[in-house]
Amino acid sequence: MALLEVDNLSIGYRTKQGYLKAVEGVSFTLDEGQSLGFVGESGCGKTTIGMALMGLMPPNGSVGQGRILFEGQDLLEMTEAQRRETRWSQIAMIFQAAMNAMNPVQRVGDQIAEAILVHNPAVEKEAALHQVEELFDLVGIPRDRLRGYPHQYSGGMKQRAIIAMALACKPKLIIADEPTTALDVIVQDQILTEIKELQKEFNIGVIFISHDISIVADMCQDIAVMYAGQMVEYGPREAVFDSPVHPYTKALLSSFPTITGEKNDLIPIPGETPNLIHPPSGCRFGERCPGVSLTCSQAPKWIQMGPGHKALCCHC
Amino acid sequence: MDTNGKPILEIRDVSKIYKTKAGLLAGRGKDVVALDRISLEINKGEIFGLVGESGSGKTTAGRLIVSLEETDFGEILMDGQPVTGLKGKRLKKFRKKAQMIFQDPYQSLNPQRSILDTVSEPLSIHRVGHTSSRKDRVREALKSVGLSPPDDFLYRYPHRLSGGQRQRVAIARAMILDPEFVIADEPTSMLDASISAQIFNILLKMRNELNVTQLFITHSLAAARYLCDRIAVLYHGRLMELGQADQVIQNPKHPYTKALLDALPKFGHSGDRKRYGTLLTQERKDAQDVGCNFFPRCSLAQESRCNLEKPVLEDSGNQHLVACFLSQL
Numbered sequence: 001m002a003l004l005e006v007d008n009l010s011i012g013y014r015t016k017q018g019y020l021k022a023v024e025g026v027s028f029t030l031d032e033g034q035s036l037g038f039v040g041e042s043g044c045g046k047t048t049i050g051m052a053l054m055g056l057m058p059p060n061g062s063v064g065q066g067r068i069l070f071e072g073q074d075l076l077e078m079t080e081a082q083r084r085e086t087r088w089s090q091i092a093m094i095f096q097a098a099m100n101a102m103n104p105v106q107r108v109g110d111q112i113a114e115a116i117l118v119h120n121p122a123v124e125k126e127a128a129l130h131q132v133e134e135l136f137d138l139v140g141i142p143r144d145r146l147r148g149y150p151h152q153y154s155g156g157m158k159q160r161a162i163i164a165m166a167l168a169c170k171p172k173l174i175i176a177d178e179p180t181t182a183l184d185v186i187v188q189d190q191i192l193t194e195i196k197e198l199q200k201e202f203n204i205g206v207i208f209i210s211h212d213i214s215i216v217a218d219m220c221q222d223i224a225v226m227y228a229g230q231m232v233e234y235g236p237r238e239a240v241f242d243s244p245v246h247p248y249t250k251a252l253l254s255s256f257p258t259i260t261g262e263k264n265d266l267i268p269i270p271g272e273t274p275n276l277i278h279p280p281s282g283c284r285f286g287e288r289c290p291g292v293s294l295t296c297s298q299a300p301k302w303i304q305m306g307p308g309h310k311a312l313c314c315h316c
Numbered sequence: 317m318d319t320n321g322k323p324i325l326e327i328r329d330v331s332k333i334y335k336t337k338a339g340l341l342a343g344r345g346k347d348v349v350a351l352d353r354i355s356l357e358i359n360k361g362e363i364f365g366l367v368g369e370s371g372s373g374k375t376t377a378g379r380l381i382v383s384l385e386e387t388d389f390g391e392i393l394m395d396g397q398p399v400t401g402l403k404g405k406r407l408k409k410f411r412k413k414a415q416m417i418f419q420d421p422y423q424s425l426n427p428q429r430s431i432l433d434t435v436s437e438p439l440s441i442h443r444v445g446h447t448s449s450r451k452d453r454v455r456e457a458l459k460s461v462g463l464s465p466p467d468d469f470l471y472r473y474p475h476r477l478s479g480g481q482r483q484r485v486a487i488a489r490a491m492i493l494d495p496e497f498v499i500a501d502e503p504t505s506m507l508d509a510s511i512s513a514q515i516f517n518i519l520l521k522m523r524n525e526l527n528v529t530q531l532f533i534t535h536s537l538a539a540a541r542y543l544c545d546r547i548a549v550l551y552h553g554r555l556m557e558l559g560q561a562d563q564v565i566q567n568p569k570h571p572y573t574k575a576l577l578d579a580l581p582k583f584g585h586s587g588d589r590k591r592y593g594t595l596l597t598q599e600r601k602d603a604q605d606v607g608c609n610f611f612p613r614c615s616l617a618q619e620s621r622c623n624l625e626k627p628v629l630e631d632s633g634n635q636h637l638v639a640c641f642l643s644q645l
Binding site: 041185186211241251252257259267 | 539579
C-alpha cells in the first residue's frame with residue numbers, strides 16, 4: 001500500500017469574482033521513504049495541494065472532488081478532530097512563512113516540546129524537552145539555544161527549528177513548501193542536505209514544493225510539473241529534467257540561467273497564466289505554447305513517454 | 317563586447333558604518349560595518365554584477381552610489397564628479413544621470429497613482445516637455461519594456477498589474493530621462509523564473525541598444541553569469557574577488573566564491589561542476605576582528621596569516637582580482 005495516494009483531486013477558492021479552480025484533477029502516489037517534488041510558478045496550485053494534504057485550507061477554500069488516501073484512509077472523510085491527530089504526528093509541514101509563525105513570546109524549545117506533548121499526553125515535560133535537545137542535535141542547532149526566543153535566531157536557525165518541530169512527532173510524511181526560499185545560498189544548501197539526510201535516516205516520505213526546478217531535481221526522485229492548476233508532466237527527475245516533454249516544462253527549464261554549460265539565451269514565456277475562474281476548455285497552456293494547433297482546443301490527455309514518465313499534451 | 321573602456325563610476329576606498337544605539341537591555345551600541353574600504357570601477361557600457369548574500373553590503377553599495385545615503389569614508393565619482401555630498405540643483409541633475417530599480421515591485425510604485433502619472437513624474441520634476449509630449453514619451457517607454465499596447469496600461473493602477481508588469485513599469489520610469497547609469501537591486505528576486513527572464517532581457521536590451529551602464533546587484537551567481545560582463549563578490553562588506561564573469565565562475569580563486577558555487581543545486585550538472593570543499597561545517601571560535609572576514613568558515617585558512625590581517629584585492633593575472641593570502645602563493 002502506498003503511503004499517500006491522491007486521486008483526481010480538485011480544489012477551488014470562493015472569491016468575489018467567482019469560483020477559482022486552483023487545482024484540477026491531480027493524481028499521484030507516494031511510497032514510504034520516497035520523495036516527490038512539485039514544481040511550478042505562482043498560481044499553479046502547488047501550495048494549495050500542500051495545504052489540502054495538511055488539512056489547512058483557508059475558509060474560502062474547498063475540495064471539489066477527489067480522495068486523499070493516507071495509509072489507505074481518506075483524509076477528506078475524517079472529522080476535524082481526527083485530522084488534527086494526524087497533523088504533526090503523521091503528516092508534518094515545513095513552509096516558508098513558518099519562520100514567522102512561531103510564537104514570539106515563547107521559548108523555542110518550549111514550543112517544540114508543546115508539539116510533542118499535544119500528541120503524546122503521557123510524556124512528561126522533562127522528557128519532552130530532552131527529546132527536543134536530541135532534535136536540535138539532529139538539525140544542527142546548539143543545545144544552549146533551547147531557551148532562546150525566535151527573534152534571537154537567525155533565518156537559517158529558525159528554519160532548522162521548524163524542521164525540528166516537523167520531526168518532533170516522528171511523522172511518516174513531511175510536506176516542505178519552499179522551505180529555503182528566503183535563505184542565503186549557503187544556508188539553503190545546508191538545510192536541504194539536512195532534510196535529505198533526515199529523510200533517509202527515518203525513511204520519511206517527502207513532498208517538496210518549489211518554484212526552483214533545480215532544487216526539486218536535487219531533492220526528489222520524481223518530479224511533477226504544475227501549470228494553471230493541472231499537472232502537466234510527471235516522471236523520474238532524470239527524465240523530466242534532462243528530457244522534458246511538455247512545452248511548459250521545456251519553457252520553464254529555459255527560463256533559468258545556469259552556471260555551467262553553454263550560455264544560452266533565456267527564453268521568457270510570452271503572455272500570462274490563464275484566468276482560473278474561467279479557465280480555457282482545451283489545453284490551459286495553449287495560448288502561450290509555441291507548438292499550439294487546432295487539436296489543442298480539446299482537453300489534452302496523458303501521453304506515456306517512458307517508464308513512469310508522462311505528459312499532459314495533445315501532441316507530444 | 318565593446319565596453320568603451322572608460323570608467324563611468326569610480327568607488328574609492330568607501331566605507332559605511334551603521335552605529336546602533338545602546339538599547340535599554342543591550343550593552344553599549346555596536347557598530348555595524350556595512351562596507352569596508354571598497355574600491356572598484358565600472359566602465360561605460362558594461363553590466364557589472366555585485367554578488368553577495370544578505371549582510372554582504374551590496375544593497376548599501378547601491379544606495380551610496382545613487383546618493384540615497386552618504387559614505388562615511390572614501391569617495392564615489394561619476395564621470396569624474398563626486399556623488400557624495402550632492403544637494404539641491406546638483407543632486408537633481410545627478411538624478412537624471414543615475415537611476416535605481418528596486419527589489420520589491422509591490423512596494424516601489426505609489427498605489428494611488430496611475431501608471432501614466434508614475435512614469436511621467438520624473439519628466440515633470442525635471443520640467444521636460446509638456447503634458448502631451450510627456451504622454452508620448454511614456455508610451456514609448458512602456459513599449460520599450462514590452463507593455464504593449466501602451467494605452468492599455470496608461471490609466472491602470474498598480475494593483476491591477478502583476479509583479480512582472482510592475483517591475484517593467486519601474487524600469488520604464490527609471491529609463492524615461494535617458495539615464496547613463498542604472499542600478500538594479502535584485503530586480504527579479506520576487507518574480508517567477510519565466511518573468512525574471514523577461515526582465516533580464518530588458519536589461520540586456522538597455523545596454524545593447526542604449527549603451528546604458530548598469531550595476532546589477534544579486535545573490536544569484538547564475539543570473540550574474542547571464543547578464544554581466546564583470547562581477548565582484550562581496551562578503552561582510554569586503555570585496556573578495558573581481559573579474560570577468562565567466563572567469564570568476566568557471567575559475568574561482570577565493571574560497572568564499574568556491575563555497576558559493578559548491579552550494580548551488582547540482583542535479584544534472586554534477587559531472588561539470590567541481591566540488592571545492594572550502595567551507596567548514598563548524599565555524600572556528602577563535603576568529604579575530606582584524607583577520608580575514610571569511611576566516612571563521614574557511615577550510616583553507618591559516619592562523620598565522622589569515623587571522624591576523626585582512627587581505628586586499630590583488631591581480632592574480634588577467635585582471636582577475638582576489639583578496640586572499642593563499643591564492644597569492
